Amino acid sequence: MSPDIPHGGNLTAARARFPEARSPWLDLSTGISPFPYPVPALPAEAFTRLPEPADLERLQALAARRYGARDPAQVVAAPGTQILxxxxxxxxxxxxxxxxxxxxxxHARAAALAGHALAEEGAADLLTIVNPNNPDGRFRPRAELLAARPAQGLLVVDEAFMEAAPADESLAGAVDERLVVLRSFGKFHGLAGLRLGFAITAAPLARRLRDALGPWAVSGPALAVGLAALADEAWASAMRARLAAAAAALDGVLTAGGCRVLGGTSLFRLAEVPPGTFERLGRAGILVRGFDYWPDRLRFGLPPDAAGLERLAEALA
Structure with a gap:
């Protein structure tokens, strides 16, 4: 029985499918860090006033520094990369x-909405590559990606999980009018509900994206949290090490439970699993990400603590 929940994080659908499942649910179906950035106390003005343009400029400057963009004018802040x-x-x-x-x-759905014809091979006017890839973690070297830019079109590189990869492999510092790089804020910082993400591209394209988004695209609370988190390099460095350790611990549990780890990033792991594992975990109140096109593979997010690891180990046993 193949999973029929098309995206991670949908606990409502999981509860409907497994009504007798153990509660509370352990949601391992996303690649979102379970170790969120400590949200600072927000001033009332973050909610009561329209966001200040100067704060948006500061946020884009911090994002340029964190992600390696050459110029803040190349950075577009948005309420999540999805809307971009x-x-x-x-x-x-x-x-x-x-x-x-x-x-x-x-990515394919958005291209179709924009009126493009989807092609499985050959040349393309709009080429999209996720790097590291979701869900298998495949990593394409920087030189390979730069060589893939269409001569007359656009290469979009989704670096949603690059924060936990080698920084010098990002293409954020190499953008031009044939290249757009996407960076997610919520996954690495564990704050997906905040809805904040960035596009990095040549300044003329960045202006077109900002014009399309319109004024006040990023909310006051998202601005305040983003300004604090993107300035906190010490937290980011420590979190990269913590995520790597958590991913290694998850690999150990998966292997001991009869699964074969095939790849992933430090935010998720892809594993080949015995038949019926998705349903068995669902009945145990553990949601993972399944794929219709890979019935023998599941993607596992990081458990938030030792108790979560133990619960997964028990369910896999």
Missing amino acids: LPLIAKLVPQGRARVLGPTYAE
């Missing part, structure tokens, strides 16, 4: 779009 996908797809005239996969399905 169809806007980016409209930066090029309607033509052929190709998404290297299997990968995050929303």
